[in-house]
Amino acid sequence: MSNMSPMKQMTLSEKDLMYINDELNTELLMVKRYHEAAQQVTDQELQHAFRQACDMHQRHYQTILSHLQGMSQGQMQ
Secondary structure, three states: OOOOOOOOOOOOOHHHHHHHHHHHHHHHHHHHHHHHHHHHOOOHHHHHHHHHHHHHHHHHHHHHHHHHHHHHHHHHO
16 A cells, blocks of 8 residues: 555636636637648648647647646546
């Protein structure tokens, strides 16, 4: 058995939540912009680069959202 204590739940302030919401909005905006850019260019290398950037921002968005959902589920328990 481990002697480690369980992690304490982190409580976010309203200001923290506003920053996180801004970051989510920024990531979503970047997903949309890179997706549009990839559709508009004809150069294959640029399309690939824009799609990679789009995918990266989508992963960032999902990661942030997953962390927030995990925190909210932890608070409900």
